[in-house]
Amino acid sequence: MMSLEKKHRLIGILATLFVLSLLVVAWFESHH
């Protein structure tokens, strides 16, 4: 079983990716 610490790190990585993807979307939106 994955430890709470590892799950915690995974959430951090996914949340960062999510926010970065929003910035990418916003950038493309403003340049279209």
Add this chain to the structure above:
Amino acid sequence: MRTRIKNWLQISVPIPGEFFTKVTSEPVPHHLKRWWFALGGTPAYLFIIQVVTGILLTFYYVPEPGHAYTSVQRITYEIPFGWIIRSIHKWSANLMIVAVILHVMRVFFTGAYRKPRELNWMVGCGILACTLFFGFTGYSLIYEQLSYWGATVAANITQNVPLMGDFLARFLRGGDSVEENTLTRFYIFHIALLPLAITLLLVLHITLIRLLGVTEFEFEEDKGKQAKHFPFFPNHFLMEMIIGMSLTLLLTFLVVFFPARLGPPADPFLTPEHIKPEWYFYFTFRWLKLTSLQVGVLGTGIAGMILVFWPFIDRQLTRRFPNRDLSVWLGVIGFLTLMVLTIWEAIV
């Protein structure tokens, strides 16, 4: 004077002071000292901002096809502080969707939806659906070219829902096309039905959290510590305040540097070259483009159902494949797919 007011209040509202102390001193698990575990309060805070700015916007907004766009134009460019109120409303709506998604992610990946919290997960899914529908109806009310055609496409997509598609599309539009009735319906949804629904769901969500308690997690670094809990008031309350203030700062930055603007007015006779919904529907839109309309609608519906009933699916998976963390990996695949579809739709 203070004692007299206190006595008068105690006679008028016969609730003992101990009751309030008990309600506000609920012990909170230690792991909630990490701010990202306390993101559940963020959507509620943003919702209050939405209600206040929304009420102010209704003072000037006219929900009629002939006047809707010009009334938004007046709010944006003529009414004193109108642009600020509209921009706060727009950005807090976007941040609320982001906050709800982050909160869902945290609950999903820590497995906090498991027994006995399955129902509360489903209530949370209802809040997510309401938030998305809020965004969709609010965007359509602007009645600019893109929002008008976005609503038209969404209604056409709804028409392809198996069995009840025609009924749903007509119910949404109030006719065969997006017209006067549609705007009235979207307005009623946006300012009355959805606020009522989301308020009831939030009350139920918070009540269930209080009844069942917050899921207890223990990090390695917390093991061996004497205090496993800390009081809700003032400790946790102050932390929520700090998150709220940081959000206000972010909101101010977005409002000042990226204020809400207006595109060209809706023209039912001129289909724009590129029709796009708001960013939170990009994944569905891309998915629909990749598949046929029927498969696309069915796929989105099935994905929604899987999300709602995930606690029960997860239970079966854990029984069949114990110690494999299948739920976590399926969640990662699902989440990355949504993100890829969203970015894909944005860049083309």
